Amino acid sequence: MGDAVIEVKDLSFRYNKSEEKAVLSSLSFTVNKGEWIAIVGPNGSGKSTLANLLCGLLKPDQGTIYIKGKPLNDETIWEIREKMGVIFQNPDHQFIGTTVQDDVAFSLENMNLPYEEMQRRVDRALRQVGMAEYREKDPSYLSGGQKRRVSIAGILAMEPEIIIFDEAFTMLDPKSRRELFSLLKEMQASGQLTMVSITHDMEEAALADRIIVLNKGKISRIGTPGEVFPETTELLAPFSERLRRLLIQKGRRLPDKYMTETELIEWLWKYNFTT
Amino acid sequence: MNYLLLGRYIPVTSILHKLDPRTKLISAVLFIILIVNVNNGAAFLALWGIAFLVMYISRIPPRVYFRGIKPILWFIILTAILQMLFTTGTKTFFQWRMITISDYGIERGLFIFFRFTLITLLSIAVTLTTKPIDLTDGLSFLLKPFQYLKVPVNELSITLAIAFRFIPNLLDETQKVMDAQRIRGNEFGVGSPLQQMKALVPVFLPIFASTLQRSEELANVMDVRGFRADQKRSSFRQLQWKKMDTLSLCIVIVFIIWIRWLNIHFN
Amino acid sequence: MVMEIQFHNVTADYKTGPLKKTRALNDVTLSIPSGDMIAIVGQTGAGKSSLLKTMNGLLLPAEGFVAIGGMKIHHQTDKLTLKRVRKKVGMVLQFPESQLFAENVEKDICFGPLNYGVPLAEARKLARKTLQLVGLSADILSKSPFSLSGGEKRRVAIAGILALEPEILVLDEPGVGLDPEGKEEIFQLLTKLNREKGMTILFVTHDMNEVARYAENVIVMQNGRVIFYGKKHDLFLNQELIQMMHLDLPDALRFQRLFEKKIGKPLPKICLTEEELADVLIEAGYA
Numbered sequence: 001m002g003d004a005v006i007e008v009k010d011l012s013f014r015y016n017k018s019e020e021k022a023v024l025s026s027l028s029f030t031v032n033k034g035e036w037i038a039i040v041g042p043n044g045s046g047k048s049t050l051a052n053l054l055c056g057l058l059k060p061d062q063g064t065i066y067i068k069g070k071p072l073n074d075e076t077i078w079e080i081r082e083k084m085g086v087i088f089q090n091p092d093h094q095f096i097g098t099t100v101q102d103d104v105a106f107s108l109e110n111m112n113l114p115y116e117e118m119q120r121r122v123d124r125a126l127r128q129v130g131m132a133e134y135r136e137k138d139p140s141y142l143s144g145g146q147k148r149r150v151s152i153a154g155i156l157a158m159e160p161e162i163i164i165f166d167e168a169f170t171m172l173d174p175k176s177r178r179e180l181f182s183l184l185k186e187m188q189a190s191g192q193l194t195m196v197s198i199t200h201d202m203e204e205a206a207l208a209d210r211i212i213v214l215n216k217g218k219i220s221r222i223g224t225p226g227e228v229f230p231e232t233t234e235l236l237a238p239f240s241e242r243l244r245r246l247l248i249q250k251g252r253r254l255p256d257k258y259m260t261e262t263e264l265i266e267w268l269w270k271y272n273f274t275t
Numbered sequence: 276m277n278y279l280l281l282g283r284y285i286p287v288t289s290i291l292h293k294l295d296p297r298t299k300l301i302s303a304v305l306f307i308i309l310i311v312n313v314n315n316g317a318a319f320l321a322l323w324g325i326a327f328l329v330m331y332i333s334r335i336p337p338r339v340y341f342r343g344i345k346p347i348l349w350f351i352i353l354t355a356i357l358q359m360l361f362t363t364g365t366k367t368f369f370q371w372r373m374i375t376i377s378d379y380g381i382e383r384g385l386f387i388f389f390r391f392t393l394i395t396l397l398s399i400a401v402t403l404t405t406k407p408i409d410l411t412d413g414l415s416f417l418l419k420p421f422q423y424l425k426v427p428v429n430e431l432s433i434t435l436a437i438a439f440r441f442i443p444n445l446l447d448e449t450q451k452v453m454d455a456q457r458i459r460g461n462e463f464g465v466g467s468p469l470q471q472m473k474a475l476v477p478v479f480l481p482i483f484a485s486t487l488q489r490s491e492e493l494a495n496v497m498d499v500r501g502f503r504a505d506q507k508r509s510s511f512r513q514l515q516w517k518k519m520d521t522l523s524l525c526i527v528i529v530f531i532i533w534i535r536w537l538n539i540h541f542n
Numbered sequence: 543m544v545m546e547i548q549f550h551n552v553t554a555d556y557k558t559g560p561l562k563k564t565r566a567l568n569d570v571t572l573s574i575p576s577g578d579m580i581a582i583v584g585q586t587g588a589g590k591s592s593l594l595k596t597m598n599g600l601l602l603p604a605e606g607f608v609a610i611g612g613m614k615i616h617h618q619t620d621k622l623t624l625k626r627v628r629k630k631v632g633m634v635l636q637f638p639e640s641q642l643f644a645e646n647v648e649k650d651i652c653f654g655p656l657n658y659g660v661p662l663a664e665a666r667k668l669a670r671k672t673l674q675l676v677g678l679s680a681d682i683l684s685k686s687p688f689s690l691s692g693g694e695k696r697r698v699a700i701a702g703i704l705a706l707e708p709e710i711l712v713l714d715e716p717g718v719g720l721d722p723e724g725k726e727e728i729f730q731l732l733t734k735l736n737r738e739k740g741m742t743i744l745f746v747t748h749d750m751n752e753v754a755r756y757a758e759n760v761i762v763m764q765n766g767r768v769i770f771y772g773k774k775h776d777l778f779l780n781q782e783l784i785q786m787m788h789l790d791l792p793d794a795l796r797f798q799r800l801f802e803k804k805i806g807k808p809l810p811k812i813c814l815t816e817e818e819l820a821d822v823l824i825e826a827g828y829a
């Protein structure tokens with residue numbers, strides 16, 4: 001357990017304290033260092049509440065969230081926030097700076113870093129997300145995908161250990177989304193970054209190491225994409241899973257397990273040889 | 276609605292645009308002090324010359340400047356007329372009870388008119404050529420001494436910066452809400468003033484709602500990105516004082532001395 | 543009544559600053575027959591929203607004109623004609639739910655009809671009818687629109703436009719930001735309006751799966767011009783155009799292309815949905 005970066009223990013929350021119904025009840029799970037975890041669930045499952053609890057915008061009624069072994073509370077929150085980046089849903093509502101580079105530097109100014117250090121970090125973060133040439137631009141004139149890249153640069157500049165994506169890609173078109181996912185994969189490759197995706201997009205969840213399925217404020221399942229996907233509803237399943245189910249429905253015999261697109265292509269190709 | 280856009284930053288390349296905001300702010304303040312104290316025709320003539328020079332070197336057409344005066348033009352004219360009607364002088368052209376039109380009154384009225392228009396023109400020159408964010412940086416730098424008087428200069432400047440940042444958003448939002456209501460048959464600018472006011476009522480609610488929602492989202496973003504009002508922050512935006520600024524300030528001072536001299540000499 | 547939409551050399555600008563104008567539409571000539579279901583695609587800033595706005599008179603042409611069933615929109619069309627146009631061409635803006643403002647759903651939906659002089663009793667009937675049309679129950683009429691879920695809010699907002707009983711419906715990214723169920727519900731609704739009521743529907747989207755699944759024809763735009771207007775299959779067959787316009791492919795076709803690369807030859811026909819793909823794969827003996 002020494003590797004646990006996020007530890008959620010017996011977490012409960014309700015918005016209206018007089019009401020019986022809890023939004024989240026007795027949630028417990030662990031996220032390890034370098035792991036990418038996706039938290040999925042339908043509307044009203046409590047996943048956005050969980051996101052707000054994880055970044056300290058809400059306080060739990062019961063239970064504790066430990067970040068790198070420290071309980072998340074009023075005393076530790078600012079120290080934790082220097083190591084934890086959060087990206088919210090609407091890219092238009094998140095810019096504080098009037099230019100791309102000013103916005104990326106915002107967290108660094110809050111950390112009271114010296115000017116040269118900020119220059120260096122802003123520069124590197126913008127190059128990493130491929131937005132260096134836009135540094136002087138007004139972020140509101142960028143495309144949706146570019147705006148997201150700027151937000152990610154703002155987080156990377158902090159050199160964080162944890163990033164939380166709260167429905168961060170749902171407003172984008174599929175192409176920009178796929179491009180950003182490969183950026184995320186790159187970021188995760190170092191093994192130093194722990195990522196939490198809160199999403200209803202299964203293509204995003206498919207990239208995670210593990211998926212937590214929330215339902216009515218409770219964890220209904222934790223597992224790898226391969227373990228979780230065969231049980232999801234049709235609308236929520238990723239493309240390769242939908243195609244696999246459709247082929248089975250049409251009387252074909254395919255493996256009874258989730259396959260990624262690459263695996264499915266491979267399987268279909270080989271099937272051609274065997275017949 | 277368009278009045279709000281007047282005096283908004285216009286991105287063109289000019290010497291005035293390139294100057295440090297502090298230079299422009301200091302110069303504007305010096306000129307304003309000067310204008311308030313000037314009281315003869317020669318000095319006003321010179322000031323008008325400078326005003327046109329400023330417009331010329333800003334590379335923004337004078338009509339943009341004069342459009343900026345328009346919303347307050349009636350106020351200026353009214354003040355000037357009142358000044359004219361209630362001042363007595365050596366020669367009286369007309370008199371009826373309290374009201375007199377005299378040589379001195381006409382002069383005073385004209386000077387008042389010039390003062391207001393000149394001050395407005397020079398202030399607009401600053402806002403047209405300086406990005407709001409640079410203006411905020413300049414202001415907070417110049418206000419720094421007031422920190423010792425417990426004025427929360429840092430909080431003020433970030434508040435101002437965010438306010439400036441969101442003015443265009445608010446305007447866009449208003450446009451969007453009005454469009455959304457035109458689509459549903461609500462007409463603006465048609466009918467009696469009462470009808471026009473009534474048409475605007477349903478516009479305010481969505482704007483308030485979205486502004487509230489947005490500020491909440493923004494507060495959350497600021498929070499998770501580690502902003503604390505009471506903590507010391509460094510600044511990524513650095514003001515750069517260049518040779519050109521020193522030179523410009525010198526020119527401004529020379530002009531000011533010259534006009535002071537004109538003002539005394541021709542009195 | 544036949545409501546054809548015709549663009550005759552339409553050029554339009556929008557203000558981007560105190561002194562600046564940007565060309566939004568550049569010499570667009572287009573004829574859209576009644577009853578079509580069209581997706582409009584193209585990159586950010588290509589003029590997709592502007593195309594919709596000119597049909598509704600929110601953006602007036604600087605040159606040329608748009609003719610819709612006998613009404614003409616040009617640079618000096620009077621407000622009365624515009625108001626008539628807006629009743630025939632219903633427009634749903636992006637995130638229309640942010641425009642809900644009345645204290646309850648009924649009042650919000652009635653807002654449009656009342657502006658057009660429909661008597662209150664009649665408007666209330668319309669509210670019920672359109673709410674049913676968008677698949678929501680009449681119980682929510684008295685509820686505050688703010689208490690509804692994201693997908694429900696959007697459908698209420700669309701009901702507010704449908705209550706004007708338009709014959710043409712234009713929508714700016716109707717599915718954006720909704721979860722898969724919410725999206726599906728919106729497009730089911732659009733399909734129903736198109737098929738059962740014969741409504742002409744144009745929607746802007748960035749998602750080629752929506753094009754593949756729900757549109758019949760596609761308009762592709764770039765720099766204010768219409769580059770392509772035709773059947774969706776023809777568009778996706780045209781690989782050159784797809785590449786030039788940086789357009790994405792629907793998931794099924796993207797998968798098909800990857801698969802063809804693997805097997806080294808093309809499948810007999812192009813597939814835009816997983817149903818088509820499954821059938822073709824079976825037919826060709828790959829599954």
